[in-house]
Amino acid sequence: MSRPSTKSRHASYSNAANDASPSRDSWRADEARTKAMYEYSPYPDLGADLKTQDLYLRHLSEDFKKKDNVYVDVGCGTGHYIVGTAKRYPNWRCIGIDLSEQALNIARQLAEKHGVKNVEFHQGSYLDPLPFKDKADIISAMGTIHHCGDPEKAMQIMHDLLKDDGYMLWHMYGWRADQGKFDLKMALDILEPDLGSHEKRFFYYRTLMDHRNKKILKRIANTSLYDLYSMIKIGLRNWKRRHKKVSWSPPWNDDFKDLNSPWIDHFCHPCERAYEVPEIHSLVESGHFSVYKMIAQGKEFPQLIPHEWQARYAQLGFWEKARLSELLAVGGGSFAMILRKQKQD
Ligand SMILES: C[S@@+](CC[C@H](N)C(=O)[O-])C[C@H]1O[C@@H](n2cnc3c(N)ncnc32)[C@H](O)[C@@H]1O
Known part of the structure; x- marks a missing residue:
């Protein structure tokens, strides 16, 4: 089988067929390949410990975290984030959705193993109409949107799913890492x-x-x-x-x-992309989001900026500063960000 090009206007690396030659519904073929991959090889396994989302949640106020929030984990995989979060916040209603039934089987066992009750799982694609009505106070999208059939469409769906005052916790592959x-x-x-x-x-x-x-x-x-x-x-x-x-x-x-x-x-992943700052910027815009917190790749590092650049640097916009930080840093990381909906006028 010949593979599509790995160049795309959307990402610095992409082997998604739909990115190379988009056609009506061709993203379904990418989605089917991703589903097959995670039915065959769910990630991670039951033996692994629960994951916390402290990296993100420590930036939200205690008052917000005390509320009876609806937390939706899209592409929850084997559930290590959602079960960890549900255990930590027993008053939250936690909903996980994933393409892979094998992954969700592990997630259900994990919830049982840890005696976690405030969690529910749905098999399906978050690019399809969702099987629940609730809007989310918090969306968690960890390591999944770069594997989905159509990341721009995903961002628009996340926008509709999120409440106006909600937060989206977002992890994406950084190409430089x-x-x-x-x-x-x-x-x-x-x-x-x-x-x-x-x-x-x-x-x-x-x-x-x-x-x-x-x-x-x-x-x-x-x-x-x-x-x-x-x-x-x-x-x-x-x-x-x-x-x-x-x-x-x-x-x-x-x-x-x-x-x-x-x-x-x-x-051997059949559908993955990795990004640099300008491409992440365009995804954020396509979903009408704004950045509340940049935690990893693209975060400002004042020590990278020479003293003589300071006056010019102060005139730059958020995304220009993020790109400079990416270009000047040695090495690279993944993107870890908190997004909010852009305010409507
Ligand atoms: C690398 S795993 C990440 C799992 C989990 N979020 C974590 O960080 O541990 C990516 C997951 O995204 C899921 N996924 C990809 N596209 C999806 C879609 N359109 N709808 C639902 N799940 C999807 C895959 O099935 C897979 O389980």
């Missing part, structure tokens, strides 16, 4: 374009890793102090996550010895 992964994935695409041929793709991956590992002395000689610092930092973070049993999946730059679900997720 994962460039190396996409380079590797595109190299595998050239050798074996069929993303479903896991064994063949893994063969090319594994032999490349072995080939690189043979040149270890040369690699050590070419490693800068900064590379070393990053490797230690990331290694320590992953060790801590594993140790604390935070829902953890090995990062793409692990040396995978076996063909397992995280490897398939990293290197």
Whole structure:
């Protein structure tokens, strides 16, 4: 099967067929591929611990969090966020929706395991009419909109789902965090374009890793102090996550010895996109949202700005500052943001 181009006007990386050649309802084909992927390989598994959303929720007022909120987790997957949140806020009504029945089966078991009652799950697509009437005080969209059939449509639907004074917690892939992964994935695409041929793709991956590992002395000689610092930092973070049993999946730059679900997720995903600031800006606009808090990629870092730039910098708009921060920072991360609806005049 030939794969679509990975260039798109929507995202710095995209292998969604609909992004390359949009046609009426072609996004359904992308959605079907995503569903098949998560029926086969739900993410993460039951053994992983619950996830908290403190990174986002600590920015909301205590009064808001005390309310009897309706919290909707779109693309809730195996439920580690929604069950964790429902447990923490027993007065909230928590609703999860996901394409994958296999993922929801794990989510239901997880709720039972933790004795959580204020949670309900629906199988289906959030791009279709929703199977519940309530509007949301909080929408959580963690790692899902970059996998859906049509992200712009998703943003418009989220806008309609959210109450006027509500918040949307949003996590999206940042291209600069994962460039190396996409380079590797595109190299595998050239050798074996069929993303479903896991064994063949893994063969090319594994032999490349072995080939690189043979040149270890040369690699050590070419490693800068900064590379070393990053490797230690990331290694320590992953060790801590594993140790604390935070829902953890090995990062793409692990040396995978076996063909397992995280490897398939990293290197054979049939519908994924990764973004830079201008593309995230356009998605935010397409849903008529504004940014309440930029938590990770694109966040302002005053220390990146030389003193002589300060006067000019002060004249820049929010998105120009976010892009500067992305361009000047070393490395990159994912986008973690809180959105609100734009005020209507
Ligand atoms: C990487 S998983 C993230 C799961 C969870 N949000 C988390 O962060 O742990 C992405 C999930 O989004 C779901 N998904 C993608 N498009 C969807 C759609 N249109 N409607 C419902 N679920 C969707 C997939 O089935 C998958 O379970």
